[in-house]
Every structure is written in C-alpha cells, then in structure tokens.
Amino acid sequence: MRATRLLRWMAPTLLGVLFLAGWEWAVRAKEVPPFILPGPVLIAETLARDWSSLSVSLLITLQITFAALAVAASLGLLLAVLFAQSRVVEMSLFPYAVILQVTPIVAIAPLIIIWVDDVRAALLICAWIVAFFPILSNTTVGLNSTDRNLEDLFRLYGASRWQVLWRLKLPSAMPYFLAGLRISGGLALIGAIVAEFVAGTGGRASGLAYRILEAGYQLQIPRMFAALVLVSGTGIAIFLALSLLSHLLLRRWHESAQAGEPR
Amino acid sequence: MAKRYATGTLAVEGVDLDIARGDFLALLGPSGCGKSTLLRMIAGLIPASEGRLDFPADAAARRSIGFVFQEPTLMPWASALRNVALPLELAGTPRREAEARAAEMLARVELGGFEHAYPRALSGGMKMRVSIARALVTKPRLLLMDEPFAALDEITRFRLNADLLDLWRAERFTVIFVTHSVFESVFLAERIVVMAPRPGRILRELAVPAADRAVPEFRTSAIYAAHCREVSHALAEAMGGA
Ligand SMILES: Nc1ncnc2c1ncn2[C@@H]1O[C@H](COP(=O)(O)OP(=O)(O)O)[C@@H](O)[C@H]1O
Ligand SMILES: [Mg+2]
Numbered sequence: 320m321r322a323t324r325l326l327r328w329m330a331p332t333l334l335g336v337l338f339l340a341g342w343e344w345a346v347r348a349k350e351v352p353p354f355i356l357p358g359p360v361l362i363a364e365t366l367a368r369d370w371s372s373l374s375v376s377l378l379i380t381l382q383i384t385f386a387a388l389a390v391a392a393s394l395g396l397l398l399a400v401l402f403a404q405s406r407v408v409e410m411s412l413f414p415y416a417v418i419l420q421v422t423p424i425v426a427i428a429p430l431i432i433i434w435v436d437d438v439r440a441a442l443l444i445c446a447w448i449v450a451f452f453p454i455l456s457n458t459t460v461g462l463n464s465t466d467r468n469l470e471d472l473f474r475l476y477g478a479s480r481w482q483v484l485w486r487l488k489l490p491s492a493m494p495y496f497l498a499g500l501r502i503s504g505g506l507a508l509i510g511a512i513v514a515e516f517v518a519g520t521g522g523r524a525s526g527l528a529y530r531i532l533e534a535g536y537q538l539q540i541p542r543m544f545a546a547l548v549l550v551s552g553t554g555i556a557i558f559l560a561l562s563l564l565s566h567l568l569l570r571r572w573h574e575s576a577q578a579g580e581p582r
Numbered sequence: 583m584a585k586r587y588a589t590g591t592l593a594v595e596g597v598d599l600d601i602a603r604g605d606f607l608a609l610l611g612p613s614g615c616g617k618s619t620l621l622r623m624i625a626g627l628i629p630a631s632e633g634r635l636d637f638p639a640d641a642a643a644r645r646s647i648g649f650v651f652q653e654p655t656l657m658p659w660a661s662a663l664r665n666v667a668l669p670l671e672l673a674g675t676p677r678r679e680a681e682a683r684a685a686e687m688l689a690r691v692e693l694g695g696f697e698h699a700y701p702r703a704l705s706g707g708m709k710m711r712v713s714i715a716r717a718l719v720t721k722p723r724l725l726l727m728d729e730p731f732a733a734l735d736e737i738t739r740f741r742l743n744a745d746l747l748d749l750w751r752a753e754r755f756t757v758i759f760v761t762h763s764v765f766e767s768v769f770l771a772e773r774i775v776v777m778a779p780r781p782g783r784i785l786r787e788l789a790v791p792a793a794d795r796a797v798p799e800f801r802t803s804a805i806y807a808a809h810c811r812e813v814s815h816a817l818a819e820a821m822g823g824a
C-alpha cells in the first residue's frame with residue numbers, strides 16, 4: 320500500500336525531471352536559439368524576473384475563472400433543481416443548454432465581446448458558457464438517481480416536495496454535482512483564456528492569455544512560456560483544490576471518497 | 583383486491599384478507615407471486631386496481647405504518663441516529679426530541695453506541711436493525727416488512743427473527759411479514775398466508791397457534807418441524823399449481 324502510494328508520486332515526478340533535464344540538455348547541445356525554444360532554466364528565470372507583471376495578469380485570470388465557476392455552479396444547480404421539479408421545464412430548456420454546450424466558444428466569443436461593453440463581463444460570460452454544462456447535466460442526473468425505495472419511504476411518511484428535495488434529492492445529487500464541479504473548474508479556466516485570446520488584441524484586457532499573445536508578437540518566447548506555465552499550474556491547482564473539496568465533503572459516506580488520498 | 587400494472591401484468595387477483603389488530607401474519611410464496619405488490623398496496627404506495635382497503639377497527643392505522651424493505655434503504659449521508667430520526671422529523675417533531683427518541687429506539691434494537699456511525703461502517707445485520715428502528719420509531723400500528731432478512735446470513739437472520747419477536751410481544755403492533763422462507767414464516771408468524779403465482783392469489787392459510795410456539799427450544803422442536811412440513815406442502819402446491 321505505502322509502496323504504491325510512493326510510486327504514484329515518485330513515478331510522474333521522476334518522469335518530469337527526466338523530461339526537463341532532457342529538454343535543457345537538447346537546447347544547450349544543439350544551441351537552439353531562445354526565440355525558437357527556450358530551455359526550462361531560462362523559462363524559470365523569466366518567470367521569476369517578470370513575476371510582478373505576470374502575477375497581476377494571473378490574478379485577473381483567476382478572478383474571471385472563479386467568478387465564472389461560481390455563477391456556473393449556482394446557476395447550474397438552480398436549473399437542475401428546477402428541472403427535477405418540472406418535466407416541462409426540463410424538456411423545454413435542456414435542448415438549449417445542449418446547443419450552448421456544443422457551439423464552439425471561439426465562434427461565439429467575438430459576438431459576445433461585441434455585444435457586451437465591459438470586457439471583463441464578456442470574458443466572464445464566455446467562461447461561464449463553457450463551465451456551466453457539466454454542472455447542469457451532472458446534477459440533473461444526480462437528482463434523478465435517488466434510491467426509489469427511499470423515495471417511497473418519504474412518500475409513506477407524507478414528506479412535502481420541499482422535504483424530498485432538501486433531505487433526499489440534494490444529498491443524493493451531491494457527489495454528481497461535485498464531479499461536475501471538478502470538470503467545470505478546468506473548463507472555466509479554458510473558457511476565460513480562450514475568450515481573452517479572442518478579445519485580447521483589443522488591448523484592454525490584461526490576463527494571462529493577453530500576456531501570451533503580447534509576448535508572441537514581441538518574439539519574447541521565454542516570457543510566453545512563462546505565462547503558459549502559469550496557466551497550466553493554475554489549472555492543476557484548481558483541479559486539486561476541487562478534488563480536495565469533494566473528498567472532504569464526501570469522505571464520510573460516499574464510495575468515491577473511500578479512505579485514501581483524493582483522486 | 584387486485585392489481586394490474588400498466589404493463590398488463592396481473593400481479594394480484596382476488597385477494598381477500600382479514601387482519602386483526604396485533605396479528606403477526608406472514609405472506610409466503612415463490613418469487614413473482616405478487617407479495618411485494620400486495621404489501622405496497624396495503625402501504626398505500628401504489629393504488630389498487632380493484633377492491634379497497636378498510637381499517638374498520640383502527641382507522642388511525644392507515645396513517646400509522648412502518649415499512650421495512652428488503653435492502654436496509656438507509657440514507658448513506660446520514661448517521662444511524664439521523665436515519666432513525668427521519669420519520670419523526672418529516673412529521674415535524676423538533677430535532678432534539680426526534681433524536682432522543684431515535685437514540686432510545688436504537689438502544690431497543692441493540693445498537694446503543696452506534697448512533698453516530700454512518701451506514702457504510704455498519705454490517706448488513708446492523709443496517710437492517712437501523713432500518714427496523716426507523717420503522718418502529720413512530721410507534722406504528724402496522725409494520726410491513728418485505729423480505730427484510732432475505733439478504734442476510736443465517737446466523738444473523740435467526741438473531742434478528744428472535745429480536746423481532748421480542749419487540750412484537752412487547753408492543754403488539756400488527757405485522758405483515760413477506761418472506762419466501764418456510765422456516766422463517768413458521769418461526770415468526772401465527773398466521774401464514776400461502777400465495778400462488780400467475781396471477782398472484784391466496785392459496786391457503788395456515789395457523790401456528792401461540793400455544794405451539796410456547797414450547798421451549800421451538801426452533802428445534804418436533805412441533806416446529808411438523809408445521810414446517812405442512813407449510814412446505816402448501817408451498818409445493820403453490821409452485822406446482824397442482
Ligand atoms: N412496477 C411494476 N410494473 C409492472 N409489473 C410489475 C411491477 N412490479 C412487479 N411487477 C410484476 O408483478 C408480479 C409480482 O411481482 P412482485 O409483487 O414483486 O412479486 P414478489 O414480491 O412476490 O416476488 C411479477 O410478475 C412482476 O414482474
Ligand atoms: Mg418481492
């Protein structure tokens with residue numbers, strides 16, 4: 320048990336170190352110019368040197384991501400509850416949620432940026448559109464998969480709709496909601512970055528995507544990579560944080576959170 | 583009473599059953615003979631297609647029902663105590679009082695000390711005890727049980743059988759107990775109603791008088807064996823359709 324847990328951390332870490340070392344070695348041995356491919360050491364140096372400007376951009380991207388995630392989570396949950404209460408509402412709205420989901424965000428982002436004056440609001444809407452669907456669909460499945468016998472039991476004791484929702488359906492749907500949230504966390508970041516790529520040339524926004532674009536135009540490739548590292552790191556951190564949240568909330572009762580580290 | 587499902591299956595037909603207050607009645611029959619359907623009609627969970635249910639002696643019994651399913655059917659996110667307190671809280675009992683009564687009931691089913699355990703941490707037999715405590719916490723007039731111990735090992739089942747009898751002797755609620763085990767029905771019930779399938783109907787009713795049950799070591803006694811033989815014959819008839 321201990322050995323496999325150790326391996327789970329050691330194996331990817333070792334692979335990563337090997338990869339980075341190989342990369343650094345190749346760049347030095349072949350004398351690849353930094354504007355084609357900078358080595359990891361140079362990227363790290365750039366990240367440290369430009370931290371003051373990059374961290375400001377990181378903060379902006381994070382704000383948009385989390386705002387979008389919060390709106391997606393609350394609206395997704397609310398809509399799913401509404402669906403569970405009324406089949407008519409579900410049947411009339413669900414197709415549009417699907418349409419929203421399957422339309423590529425790059426295709427509608429320019430429109431949204433034109434329609435919405437405030438760039439940040441536009442970015443938030445784009446990130447929300449991408450993040451919203453997994454929460455809605457997962458929670459809907461969760462609300463509909465309550466134990467039929469428990470439902471009968473609630474009926475036998477004359478439970479009100481509200482009691483059934485609050486004491487039975489919402490707790491049953493919790494693991495599904497959290498699984499959706501975990502997916503949506505990463506998607507909100509992607510949505511925010513993509514939207515900013517579309518909007519960024521306007522020069523008004525200054526999140527991480529804008530830094531990547533800017534560095535690209537100026538051929539500051541190490542800086543571009545540094546921003547990219549920040550984006551990936553943020554994505555990983557969001558995923559881990561949401562996994563931890565899910566683990567803490569479910570560990571006492573749900574199979575997915577059986578003793579052990581969060582998955 | 584009769585029940586025809588929307589699929590067209592005639593699950594129960596021509597059932598006419600008189601149950602007195604305080605009876606312990608077993609519904610015995612091969613699977614698919616409509617035992618669950620009949621029990622769910624009695625509970626009011628599904629409407630009868632024909633006939634009706636009267637509670638002439640005890641009108642309050644209609645709304646004073648406890649139900650135990652084949653699976654423990656507990657809320658996995660709630661502790662044993664919260665699970666047992668559920669029926670009281672749904673009826674508007676203040677949380678503190680509901681929990682006090684739930685704790686009392688847990689002690690009655692010999693689960694004192696497990697109030698804060700989650701279902702995942704309990705064995706199959708313990709989960710069933712929680713389920714029984716939940717059914718009894720409202721002090722129901724009528725306890726309906728649908729093959730409650732079928733999924734348990736024999737040792738656990740014997741203990742739960744004996745404990746259920748003790749509870750019944752103390753409280754004298756009415757019990758309708760669905761089972762497909764001859765031995766279980768003879769051990770528990772005073773009245774054994776044997777059902778036959780396709781369509782589900784009552785074939786015969788047998789009695790196990792309280793006096794017979796009073797013999798020491800009832801489960802290993804000759805009189806127990808004699809009753810089992812009699813019930814087995816009735817069941818064979820139900821299955822063979824002879
Ligand atoms: N919800 C349902 N819809 C349609 N048919 C059902 C339903 N429930 C049970 N049946 C049918 O009714 C018959 C009796 O089922 P059931 O009451 O569950 O039997 P038992 O509990 O004795 O095993 C079976 O043939 C079964 O297939
Ligand atoms: Mg059944």
